[in-house]
Amino acid sequence: MTAPLDAPGSDLGPGILIAERPGIPIVGRSLGQIAWMRLKRDKVALAGGLVVILLILVAIFAPLIVKVLGQDPTQFNSDMIDPATLVPKGGTGIGPDHLFGVEPVNGRDIFSRVVYGARISLLIAFLATVLSVVIGTLLGVTAGYFGGIVDSIISKTMDVFLAFPILVFAIALAGVIPDTAFGLSGDTLRVSLLIFIIGFFNWPYIGRIIRGQTLSLREREFVDAARSLGARGPYIIFREMLPNLVAPILIYATLLIPTNVLFEAALSFLGVGVRPPTPTWGGMLSDAVRFYTVPHFMFFPGMAIFITVLAFNLFGDGLRDALDPKAR
Amino acid sequence: MSEPLLSVQGLEKHFPVTKGLLQRQVAAVKAVDGVSFEVRKGETLGLVGESGCGKTTTGRLITRLIEPTGGKIVFEGNDITHMSQGKMRPLRRDVQMIFQDPYSSLNPRHTVGAIVGAPFRIQGIKTEQGVKKAVQDILELVGLNPEHYNRYPHEFSGGQRQRIGIARTLALKPKLIIADEPVSALDVSIQAQVVNLLEDLQNELDLTYVVIAHDLSVVRHISDRVAVMYLGKLVELADRKSLYESPMHPYTNALLSAVPIPDPKRRVERERIRLQGDVPSPLNPPPACRFHTRCWKAQEICKTVEPPLQKLAPGHEVACHFPENAPAAAAEAAPAAV
Ligand SMILES: Nc1ncnc2c1ncn2[C@@H]1O[C@H](COP(=O)(O)OP(=O)(O)OP(=O)(O)O)[C@@H](O)[C@H]1O
Numbered sequence: 103m104t105a106p107l108d109a110p111g112s113d114l115g116p117g118i119l120i121a122e123r124p125g126i127p128i129v130g131r132s133l134g135q136i137a138w139m140r141l142k143r144d145k146v147a148l149a150g151g152l153v154v155i156l157l158i159l160v161a162i163f164a165p166l167i168v169k170v171l172g173q174d175p176t177q178f179n180s181d182m183i184d185p186a187t188l189v190p191k192g193g194t195g196i197g198p199d200h201l202f203g204v205e206p207v208n209g210r211d212i213f214s215r216v217v218y219g220a221r222i223s224l225l226i227a228f229l230a231t232v233l234s235v236v237i238g239t240l241l242g243v244t245a246g247y248f249g250g251i252v253d254s255i256i257s258k259t260m261d262v263f264l265a266f267p268i269l270v271f272a273i274a275l276a277g278v279i280p281d282t283a284f285g286l287s288g289d290t291l292r293v294s295l296l297i298f299i300i301g302f303f304n305w306p307y308i309g310r311i312i313r314g315q316t317l318s319l320r321e322r323e324f325v326d327a328a329r330s331l332g333a334r335g336p337y338i339i340f341r342e343m344l345p346n347l348v349a350p351i352l353i354y355a356t357l358l359i360p361t362n363v364l365f366e367a368a369l370s371f372l373g374v375g376v377r378p379p380t381p382t383w384g385g386m387l388s389d390a391v392r393f394y395t396v397p398h399f400m401f402f403p404g405m406a407i408f409i410t411v412l413a414f415n416l417f418g419d420g421l422r423d424a425l426d427p428k429a430r
Numbered sequence: 431m432s433e434p435l436l437s438v439q440g441l442e443k444h445f446p447v448t449k450g451l452l453q454r455q456v457a458a459v460k461a462v463d464g465v466s467f468e469v470r471k472g473e474t475l476g477l478v479g480e481s482g483c484g485k486t487t488t489g490r491l492i493t494r495l496i497e498p499t500g501g502k503i504v505f506e507g508n509d510i511t512h513m514s515q516g517k518m519r520p521l522r523r524d525v526q527m528i529f530q531d532p533y534s535s536l537n538p539r540h541t542v543g544a545i546v547g548a549p550f551r552i553q554g555i556k557t558e559q560g561v562k563k564a565v566q567d568i569l570e571l572v573g574l575n576p577e578h579y580n581r582y583p584h585e586f587s588g589g590q591r592q593r594i595g596i597a598r599t600l601a602l603k604p605k606l607i608i609a610d611e612p613v614s615a616l617d618v619s620i621q622a623q624v625v626n627l628l629e630d631l632q633n634e635l636d637l638t639y640v641v642i643a644h645d646l647s648v649v650r651h652i653s654d655r656v657a658v659m660y661l662g663k664l665v666e667l668a669d670r671k672s673l674y675e676s677p678m679h680p681y682t683n684a685l686l687s688a689v690p691i692p693d694p695k696r697r698v699e700r701e702r703i704r705l706q707g708d709v710p711s712p713l714n715p716p717p718a719c720r721f722h723t724r725c726w727k728a729q730e731i732c733k734t735v736e737p738p739l740q741k742l743a744p745g746h747e748v749a750c751h752f753p754e755n756a757p758a759a760a761a762e763a764a765p766a767a768v
């Protein structure tokens with residue numbers, strides 16, 4: 103064999119991986135389109151996604167849904183309660199007016215409270231996730247791209263955050279924050295506070311992942327290629343790297359949401375979440391604990407949390423498989 | 431002899447090895463350690479050496495992707511060694527690099543059109559009939575279907591990907607192209623086509639090449655001159671003919687013996703030289719002649735005195751105390767042999 107200079111064979115010609123059919127214009131399929139095709143085949147993930155969409159719709163249209171059924175989440179229905187035992191008449195109060203029954207003692211409609219609870223729960227989980235993703239991505243990319251001492255500082259900061267007893271901090275903070283602060287009051291203040299606490303302490307998880315991805319992207323030769331063409335830092339970060347980070351960001355954001363749902367429920371359960379009478383799933387659970395003889399009171403908010411967390415996790419796992427098949 | 435297009439003098443790159451939070455330097459990887467050569471306009475210089483000897487680092491230094499720790503790089507009379515990135519920007523059009531790995535050199539999230547069009551966008555160059563037309567012309571030039579403009583890299587084979595990479599380097603009509611092992615990641619059957627493409631493009635576009643390879647067979651056909659590198663240093667630099675016919679450095683001999691010989695009659699004459707051991711670490715290279723740990727001709731002097739790169743014949747430089755095939759006069763100049 104001489105130098106391989108006169109070897110036969112051709113790699114020229116049309117793309118080999120996609121059969122070309124006459125008459126069909128040549129359009130490349132992006133990795134996103136391929137991921138969508140993979141996702142469509144994953145029925146479990148699709149079911150999870152469907153439930154997620156449904157939950158979001160419920161949260162958005164909560165006032166409408168509740169109005170249609172004619173029940174207000176904070177309205178007392180003493181007529182539904184047996185004054186002797188304080189338990190709903192007939193045990194649960196479930197009927198055409200009260201799909202999930204009523205609460206003991208004051209007889210509030212559980213269905214409308216669960217529906218409204220979705221608002222608080224998802225709002226806090228989503229916005230806290232957005233906060234974590236923004237901080238995590240910014241700091242992760244910065245650490246990975248610049249490396250050296252910048253990376254050392256950011257990585258050590260992440261370690262500190264991860265070691266922080268966030269639950270204790272949340273309880274303490276919720277205790278000392280007055281009813282009016284930062285120009286906010288009532289539910290708005292509590293919700294903002296929860297978003298801040300949950301989002302601000304969770305960013306290192308995504309930050310670490312993005313840092314690692316950025317580190318490996320930086321070594322890829324297409325980054326060198328851009329630099330050898332004279333590209334500057336922002337071009338490289340936004341045009342070359344960020345498109346490759348969208349997949350991990352999406353995946354970990356989707357998987358962070360259910361964690362945050364649980365976190366918010368836990369805080370509300372401990373009484374440091376949004377104050378009553380505003381309905382939250384965690385708060386309802388906390389109320390229900392005192393009435394273990396009335397299991398439906400605990401069942402519905404509990405199921406709401408369970409279904410939400412499961413749906414997001416199933417969808418997130420499917421998304422990961424679709425976007426990054428090598429991860430398994 | 432015409433003015434060299436590129437001149438590299440005593441080029442050095444020592445990567446610091448750091449430790450701890452404060453990034454204290456504890457050692458240095460001497461990836462490139464005093465390399466000098468010239469590249470003349472229109473020629474092809476082959477740069478050959480085993481894996482890890484600093485070939486890519488040399489290429490990245492010349493394209494100023496990394497900052498040299500020593501030496502000088504002069505391109506077309508301009509000293510670009512420590513030129514700021516801002517000043518370097520317009521010059522980047524003239525020096526381009528083809529990368530080693532066609533799988534990592536193309537952004538998987540960009541279409542072919544975006545990849546080959548990036549040079550225009552980054553350099554802010556207006557083209558007469560728009561970027562798309564310019565890109566499609568280049569795609570055609572490198573033997574790709576211009577209609578593949580909207581496709582993504584994962585839809586192409588390795589050879590096609592390397593053509594896309596070549597197309598990108600051509601976009602700005604560079605004067606010098608550093609081709610870093612342009613075919614080593616490709617199937618043998620496809621290597622020839624890509625090498626031939628590089629040759630055709632050179633004739634058509636009046637290009638000057640530095641072609642990096644890890645064995646002497648790949649660069650044999652396209653090189654006018656060949657430089658052999660070992661552990662960050664040049665050990666031999668010669669015209670193609672004299673290097674392949676009368677190699678002087680033992681290391682070059684060893685590399686050559688690994689190249690298959692087409693002529694069966696000559697095959698018997700040459701014994702395959704097997705190098706002992708691995709390439710030593712550039713973190714702690716052997717003193718004096720770096721090859722002495724693996725050289726069958728090594729003497730005491732090789733461990734104590736570093737042989738300079740000396741011209742022993744016209745167009746033939748070598749850094750060895752006991753060169754082979756050296757003309758008589760030159761052999762006398764070198765320290766007494768055996
Ligand atoms: N950024 C870096 N930091 C530290 N060491 C480096 C860096 N880049 C390269 N090196 C080291 O420098 C030496 C030379 O590397 P280089 O990539 O130039 O080798 P090469 O000749 O191109 O090898 P190959 O044939 O494998 O591509 C190697 O030992 C490598 O580990």
Ligand SMILES: [Mg+2]
Nearest residue numbers: 485486487530
């Ligand atoms: Mg290399």
